[in-house]
Amino acid sequence: MAAGATAGTWLLVLSLWGAVVGSQNITARIGEPLVLNCKGAPKKPPQQLEWKLNTGRTEAWKILSPQGSPWDSVARVLPNGSLLLPAIGIQDEGTFRCRATNRHGKETKSNYRVRVYQIPGKPEIIDPASELMAGVPNKVGTCVSEGSYPEGTLSWHLDGKPLIPDGKGVSVKEQIRRNPETGLFTLQSELMVTPARGGNAHPTFSCSFSPGIPRRRALNTAPIQPSVWEPVPLEEVRLVVEPEGGAVVRGGTVTLTCEAPAQPPPQIHWVKDGMPLPLPPSPILLLPEVGPQDQGTYSCVATHPSHGSQESPAISISITETGEEGPTTGSVGGSGLGTLALALGILGGLGITALLIGIIMWRRRRRQGEERKAPENQEEEEERAELNQSEEPEAAESGTGGS
Ligand SMILES: *[C@@H]1O[C@H](CO)[C@@H](O)[C@H](O)[C@H]1NC(C)=O
Numbered sequence: 001m002a003a004g005a006t007a008g009t010w011l012l013v014l015s016l017w018g019a020v021v022g023s024q025n026i027t028a029r030i031g032e033p034l035v036l037n038c039k040g041a042p043k044k045p046p047q048q049l050e051w052k053l054n055t056g057r058t059e060a061w062k063i064l065s066p067q068g069s070p071w072d073s074v075a076r077v078l079p080n081g082s083l084l085l086p087a088i089g090i091q092d093e094g095t096f097r098c099r100a101t102n103r104h105g106k107e108t109k110s111n112y113r114v115r116v117y118q119i120p121g122k123p124e125i126i127d128p129a130s131e132l133m134a135g136v137p138n139k140v141g142t143c144v145s146e147g148s149y150p151e152g153t154l155s156w157h158l159d160g161k162p163l164i165p166d167g168k169g170v171s172v173k174e175q176i177r178r179n180p181e182t183g184l185f186t187l188q189s190e191l192m193v194t195p196a197r198g199g200n201a202h203p204t205f206s207c208s209f210s211p212g213i214p215r216r217r218a219l220n221t222a223p224i225q226p227s228v229w230e231p232v233p234l235e236e237v238r239l240v241v242e243p244e245g246g247a248v249v250r251g252g253t254v255t256l257t258c259e260a261p262a263q264p265p266p267q268i269h270w271v272k273d274g275m276p277l278p279l280p281p282s283p284i285l286l287l288p289e290v291g292p293q294d295q296g297t298y299s300c301v302a303t304h305p306s307h308g309s310q311e312s313p314a315i316s317i318s319i320t321e322t323g324e325e326g327p328t329t330g331s332v333g334g335s336g337l338g339t340l341a342l343a344l345g346i347l348g349g350l351g352i353t354a355l356l357i358g359i360i361m362w363r364r365r366r367r368q369g370e371e372r373k374a375p376e377n378q379e380e381e382e383e384r385a386e387l388n389q390s391e392e393p394e395a396a397e398s399g400t401g402g403s
């Protein structure tokens, strides 16, 4: 009885001791071998020990003993009583227990919680921005980490300090995907920031992957250093024409320069007579060997990624004939009107002359015709009079009565 009571007390103490020791947390890298020691077991057979494991591969507790056969290629008990998993996988995460009795009959329990991990490749920032605009949200880049287990997290740093997404100046769009075959994770984190106006013109961004298991170092991306541009109001879009005034001799060259001093430089498109010109964007429009088809009103449109578009005031281009002095004033419209008036004047003069000549000719021909016709007419009238009198007296009467 006393011996039994003693043994019972010992068991209680041992189990309490076991409870106090608790489970040991083990982390093992996926694909590598793992050896778990069975504490208290004799170094060599014969041993009295038993391994019990409950993992992603087992339905309930799986029992392995030194005498039993190995569990496929998953696990086996080594001659010294330790358990070997030759290549550990995600499915081997779980609880491993060993109960061993030494030569003196003392029982020892080992309890392990096994977690596996995989270190991803070095994270990278894809599509890094080279330029950011102060005061508006900009996409800085997308941080990608491939092949982690467990997921871990991605975080961004600005000038060495963590960037906390606040949904206003800093926002992050995250995506986690899992490879169905390997079970490994791919993380993506897209960073949007609104740089403060007048802030750091060359901020340094970096991204780091923090593993989901303790005591593992974070992995950092190479930093990126975009330039921050201060927005410049776009009402400063100016159009400069060379030659000044926009009047050019036929066959000469006109250079139109669009000045839109925003940074980064906006895209410049050209408009002629209200219609966009189908040209690649360029701040300079060169019109060589100008002809009448080049006359018209030109303006440039500066399009800015964050400001929208702004059109310059328009400038008129007119062609003067060779040797003709261009108007001294810058008013190209005036010159055009002058030319038009002159042309109209000449045309009008010619027209009036032609009309006068026409009238004179017509009148002269008509007079000649009348002179020639006159005798005939007299004869006809005499004949008609005779006829009227002889054959149509009523008509003649009515005729006279009417007059
Ligand atoms: C083992 O990990 C669990 C959570 O996973 C934790 O609560 C426990 O404190 C850890 N034990 C040791 C000994 O680190």
Ligand SMILES: *[C@@H]1O[C@H](CO)[C@@H](O)[C@H](O)[C@H]1NC(C)=O
Binding pocket: 035, 037, 038, 078, 080, 081, 082
């Ligand atoms: C048992 O053997 C394995 C492989 O030889 C070794 O890694 C392990 O440390 C040994 N365990 C003990 C408790 O000696």
